Amino acid sequence: MAVDTVWNHSTVLLNEAVDALFGDSGQYADAAQGTYVDATFGRGGHTQLILSKLGTQGRVIAFDRDPDAVAQAQQIQDARFSIRHEGFSHLRELPKASVAGLLMDLGVSSPQIDNPVRGFSFRFDGPLDMRMDTTRGESVAQWLETAEINQIAEVIRDYGEERFAGPIAKAIVARRQERGPISTTTELAQLVADTVKTREPGQNPATRTFQAFRIFINAELEELQQALEASLTVLQPGGRLAVISFHSLEDRIVKQFIAKHSREEYDRRAPFAVPKAMRLKALDRVKPSEAEVSGNKRARSAIMRVALRTQEP
Known part of the structure; x- marks a missing residue:
């Protein structure tokens, strides 16, 4: 598969997303040696910025279903980076509590939309395909x-x-x-x-x-739900989850998932039992700046939700 060099892509919430993964600057030294997951590589904007912040022991694992994106990723000559040609529901295959930061940038990328052959857009004449893979x-x-x-x-x-x-x-x-x-x-x-x-x-x-x-x-909502559930297993205590959504269906799933796991769970059948501790802590909700939306109209509907994986009980 030839690397797609024609279709441009502007990474949405680039700095905000990577900053959310690394958290407070005081934790940077430890964070720089961790393993991070870019669950939707796209054209690699987030991955490249994460790599620039990592130390020699740091690592980025990326996922993408799109063969063109995988071909683009294979051009990165960095021993700290690997790409998997899979959907991000395969996050569940990573070792338990092995990930310091997990980023999901949902939806379709600009190269996919702008390439008529992919069939994603009503603005261009092309085959009615729309498959990510x-x-x-x-x-x-x-x-x-x-x-x-x-x-x-x-x-x-x-x-x-x-x-x-x-x-x-x-x-x-x-x-x-x-x-x-x-x-x-x-x-x-x-x-x-x-x-x-x-x-x-x-x-x-x-x-x-x-x-x-x-x-x-593309079974996108099912894929998202599976990946979110997997995040609870693969994120280490103190690890961070950042999810960028572009429409209400996605954002609703992410919002409800974080809310559900950001509170203690009580078993109604055993009212006097000790409740299960919350597994996430909601940290932030971020939207693109006016300047970013002005320069990239496709960013206008983006919402990023950030959560922290709490300690196991």
Whole structure:
């Protein structure tokens, strides 16, 4: 797989995220020798900055499902760095309490959006693919060849929060029956535009449908939930978790996960038993600065939540 050198990418919350992983400057000497995980390598902005802060014993382990991102990562000539061509749910395979800092930068990267061949964007004509990992699984076009109306509507409604999910699903199946399945991004975008007659100012009618199909075909929310659960095992006491989300579905999962594990758990069946100690401590909620949003419009919806892995009881 050739390294993608055409499509530019601006890392969102670059300094804020890395600072969140390392914590207070007084702990820097110890932190610099730890193991850090960049769970979504992308084009390596966060990884490169983490490496610049590490000592000789420090280490960065990165994950990414995208073959282009993995090819980019393999260009890093640093013995302290390794890349795994896997989704970040595979975090669970790392040794228990081995990680000092874990970063998840969710969503889709600019090179994926801007490359028409990947099929993520309604702004470019390309195959209706949307897979993060193009080496496995079925594309959106392949799924739509056989999916039933109710299933399509459920995906659009649940993952896109689209109130016109039913009519869009009916239009997709009707088109399939009349002229064959949809195979390109522009075909899907036009069909949605013809079906959705009203939309918020400035938003393309296909925005929510494209988001829904991308999340579904990559099982993004399930992957996130598995990775968050794994973080409780792989983070060492005092280790830090930082998660950058770009839409409400992701952020809601992260927020609820941190909140759940930031309080003591009582067993209602044994009211006098000692409660389980909280496993996380919520530290911060960070949004991009006005300057960053001005320079990178894709940063405007980003929210980073930071938590600390507490001591085991």
